[in-house]
Amino acid sequence: MTAAAHILVVEDEPKLATLLRDYLERDGYRTTMLHDGAAVVAWVRQHAPDLVLLDLLLPGKDGLSICRELRSFSELPIIMVTARVEEIDRLLGLEIGADDYICKPFSPREVVARVRALLRRARVNAGPATERPLQFDDDRFEARLHGKPLPLTRVEYRLLRALAEHPGHVLSRNQLMNSLYLDHRVVSDRTVDSHVKNLRRKLTEAVPDQDLLSSIYGLGYKLDWS
Ligand code: CA
Numbered sequence: 001m002t003a004a005a006h007i008l009v010v011e012d013e014p015k016l017a018t019l020l021r022d023y024l025e026r027d028g029y030r031t032t033m034l035h036d037g038a039a040v041v042a043w044v045r046q047h048a049p050d051l052v053l054l055d056l057l058l059p060g061k062d063g064l065s066i067c068r069e070l071r072s073f074s075e076l077p078i079i080m081v082t083a084r085v086e087e088i089d090r091l092l093g094l095e096i097g098a099d100d101y102i103c104k105p106f107s108p109r110e111v112v113a114r115v116r117a118l119l120r121r122a123r124v125n126a127g128p129a130t131e132r133p134l135q136f137d138d139d140r141f142e143a144r145l146h147g148k149p150l151p152l153t154r155v156e157y158r159l160l161r162a163l164a165e166h167p168g169h170v171l172s173r174n175q176l177m178n179s180l181y182l183d184h185r186v187v188s189d190r191t192v193d194s195h196v197k198n199l200r201r202k203l204t205e206a207v208p209d210q211d212l213l214s215s216i217y218g219l220g221y222k223l224d225w226s
Contacts, residue, residue, distance in 0.1 A: 005119055006030045008049040010040050010066070011081070012058050016104075020053065023108035024115065037061035041069045049076065051119055053111070054098070056082040056091075064096055071097035077118045081106070092219055095172055121168055133225050134164050145206050155180060156199040159192075163213065163223035172220035196221055 007024050011017035012035045021031045032049065034040055038060030044052065052070070056063040067078055080091060080098040088101045099121075100114055135144045141157045143150045152160065162179035163171055173192045180192070200213045214222050 004030065005050040006032070006047070007115060008040075008044065008047075008052045009033045010037070010052065010058065010063070011035070011055045012037075013055075019108055020111060023112050027112050027116070029115070035059070037063065037066055040066045044070055044074065044076070048074075051077040051079070051115060051122070053079050053081060053102075053115070056080060056087065064091070064094070067096045067098050077122045079111075079114060079118065092170065095175060097166075097169065099168060134160070136161055136164070145203070148206060150202055150206055152199065152202065153195075155195050156202070159195055159199055160203075160223070163221060166223075168222065168224050170216045170220045170222045176221065 007029045009017055009020050009024070009031055011020065011033070014035070017033050017035065021033055024031050032043075032047070034043060035058075037058035040052075040054075040061070054063045054066060058066075063080060063082075067080065070076065070078060077100075078098045079100045079102055080096075081102050081104060082088060082091065083104045085103045088103060091098065091101060099118055102111060102114060133146055135147075136157075137143075138161075141152070141154050143152055143157055143160055150160075158179050159176055162176055176192050176196070196213070196215070200215075203212050210225070212223055212225055214224065216222055
């Protein structure tokens, strides 16, 4: 299954792009290379690759804008590549929706390992709805974890629903608050924290051996079941 995965490498430094291609192909992946940022979105729409390795600084259009545009229509796994480790904090804070970040200079082996891990995670989350651990009934505000109903309030239901839509992604308090505005209430960020705390407790009571919901200091919250 992995062998057929198609990776788009967006990198304007030819040497680096070739290095990545060689390592990925040696590991059995199919690759396409693009050097111009302006060509990426249309290419992805047309070819639907399995994963994108996306350099931050590109001619034509920067990686940040590309990532945002891709996220407006696709959940495909995106790994951002940046030249500076400090950039990663900034990128995380911008909520651009990338799944992982790699800092240059990188070891191509590590890149391949991250690609493999992310594809595995994407496959788990893309499984048929009936095989997913969490099921949602929006009419009844009922969430089931491994088939067992969770005793959630409406706010907790909405929080869990929002987190489950982006498994493995960190959602900021602001993003979570936006998901609660559907309830037409004004919710402060501290309130979000206490609702998340309650939600987390209920999830832990339901599956004590698994830490599904984690808090990422200074950034937000993340739901992960892979
Ligand atoms: Ca570049």
